[in-house]
Amino acid sequence: MLHINLSQSDGVPLYLQLERQIKQLIATGRLTAEDELPPVRVLAQQLVVNPQTVVRAYRELEMAGLIYKRRGAGTYVSAEGTPYTETECRRLLAERANSLLVEARNLGFDLEKTLALVRECSIELDRQKEGSE
Amino acid sequence: MLHINLSQSDGVPLYLQLERQIKQLIATGRLTAEDELPPVRVLAQQLVVNPQTVVRAYRELEMAGLIYKRRGAGTYVSAEGTPYTETECRRLLAERANSLLVEARNLGFDLEKTLALVRECSIELDRQKEGSE
DNA sequence: GATATTGTATCGATACACCAACACACAGGA
DNA sequence: TCCTGTGTGTTGGTGTATCGATACAATATC
Numbered sequence: 149m150l151h152i153n154l155s156q157s158d159g160v161p162l163y164l165q166l167e168r169q170i171k172q173l174i175a176t177g178r179l180t181a182e183d184e185l186p187p188v189r190v191l192a193q194q195l196v197v198n199p200q201t202v203v204r205a206y207r208e209l210e211m212a213g214l215i216y217k218r219r220g221a222g223t224y225v226s227a228e229g230t231p232y233t234e235t236e237c238r239r240l241l242a243e244r245a246n247s248l249l250v251e252a253r254n255l256g257f258d259l260e261k262t263l264a265l266v267r268e269c270s271i272e273l274d275r276q277k278e279g280s281e
Numbered sequence: 282m283l284h285i286n287l288s289q290s291d292g293v294p295l296y297l298q299l300e301r302q303i304k305q306l307i308a309t310g311r312l313t314a315e316d317e318l319p320p321v322r323v324l325a326q327q328l329v330v331n332p333q334t335v336v337r338a339y340r341e342l343e344m345a346g347l348i349y350k351r352r353g354a355g356t357y358v359s360a361e362g363t364p365y366t367e368t369e370c371r372r373l374l375a376e377r378a379n380s381l382l383v384e385a386r387n388l389g390f391d392l393e394k395t396l397a398l399v400r401e402c403s404i405e406l407d408r409q410k411e412g413s414e
Numbered sequence: 415g416a417t418a419t420t421g422t423a424t425c426g427a428t429a430c431a432c433c434a435a436c437a438c439a440c441a442g443g444a
Numbered sequence: 445t446c447c448t449g450t451g452t453g454t455t456g457g458t459g460t461a462t463c464g465a466t467a468c469a470a471t472a473t474c
Contacts, residue, residue, distance in 0.1 A: 153383045158376060159293035161462060172387035187420060198464045203421075220420045220471025237388040238398065244381045245395075245402040251377060254305040255370045259403045262378075263396055265371065269378040270392045294430060320452060331432045336453075353439030353452045 150186065153273075154195055162197055163204040170205065174214055174225055176237070181227040185215065188223075283312075283319065287328055295330055296337040303338065304365075307347055307358055314360040318348060321356075 152169050154162055173179045185191070188206065192199040206223055209215045217223045232240070252262040285302045287295055306312045318324070321339065325332040339356055342348045350356045365373070385395040 151383075151386065153379065155376060155380065158380065159297045161292055163462075164292045169383065169387055172384060176387060176389045178387065178389075189420085199421095200465085201463065204462085206421090217421060218471075219422080219469080220418095220473095222420065232388070237390070241381070241385055241388060241390060241395070241398055242402055244377075244384055245399045246406065248374070248377045248381055249399065249403055249406055251305070252374055253406075254309050255365065255374065256309065257370070257374060259400070262374070262403075263399060265374055266378045266382065266396060266399060267392070269375050270382055270395075273379065273382055273386075296430075322452085332453095333433080334431060337430085339453090350453065351439085352437080352454080355452065 149194075150191070152191075152195060154197065162195075162201050163208070166195070166197075166202065166205040167208050170209060171212075171214060172232075175232040179225050181225055183225045185223040185225070282327075283324070285328060287330065295334050296341070299328070299330075299335065299338040300341050303342060304345075304347065308365050312358050314358055316358045318356040318358070 188199045188202040192202045216226045287298050321332045321335040325335045349359045
């Protein structure tokens with residue numbers, strides 16, 4: 149069961165959110181060569197999204213060379229995955245952290261208040277995760 | 282001169298990015314009642330975006346009661362500016378925090394490591410801020 | 415071969431961003 | 445008083461992207 153979280157309200161297209169998250173799973177080795185991805189219908193149902201949206205994400209990932217598909221069989225991680233380095237991970241996350249911090253600051257949340265919020269969200273995420281496993 | 286930054290690549294619709302940032306400017310008092318917003322064409326040129334995109338953002342903000350428009354005159358911040366309640370702020374930030382956490386988790390960062398990163402970024406932001414003031 | 419499972423193709427509704435032409439408000443001169 | 449120019453927001457139309465619904469085609473399994 150992949151841990152993927154899609155937001156309907158943040159404006160980023162669903163297929164793009166999905167594509168990015170799968171990319172990260174591959175990049176960090178949580179999905180490795182020859183691992184099987186869920187069938188489009190299954191993942192679609194899990195994410196409460198149209199199968200075509202998953203198809204779109206899979207297609208983009210295939211074009212990027214990260215996965216390959218075999219009709220009737222399934223979708224698999226290809227061997228050529230090029231995981232991000234630790235440094236790249238930090239850079240990616242730092243960008244997100246920065247936009248969170250800027251927005252928090254604009255809304256009157258200081259650092260400690262923001263950190264507390266992140267902690268709360270983390271607990272909430274864990275709770276959801278447990279419930280679904 | 283409003284300093285607003287739109288990203289063409291993060292997937293969020295331009296009008297929505299614009300709308301959110303103006304909302305924040307109002308929420309934090311950088312724009313206050315009766316302040317005049319730039320004409321749609323001017324802001325559009327500044328942001329290198331179509332005037333209609335600004336129109337869209339202004340329209341949404343007007344429907345939210347945050348600004349009002351006078352044809353031939355301009356666009357102004359309305360007096361009733363109550364952009365966000367404390368609850369709404371939390372909800373907004375919680376969404377950002379969630380996407381950060383999901384991405385962090387996917388990239389192999391646990392909670393504590395993520396919090397440490399956020400702290401670092403905050404320090405870095407402060408340093409930049411000092412430099413530019 | 416028959417059937418289930420998987421990905422694929424096509425179409426429609428809606429949203430986004432752009433472009434061009436329009437309509438209103440105001441100021442200043444005839 | 446009228447006209448006209450400039451500045452403002454407004455309206456309608458086009459192309460592309462997103463997302464969904466449905467029917468299709470290839471492969472695996474028995």
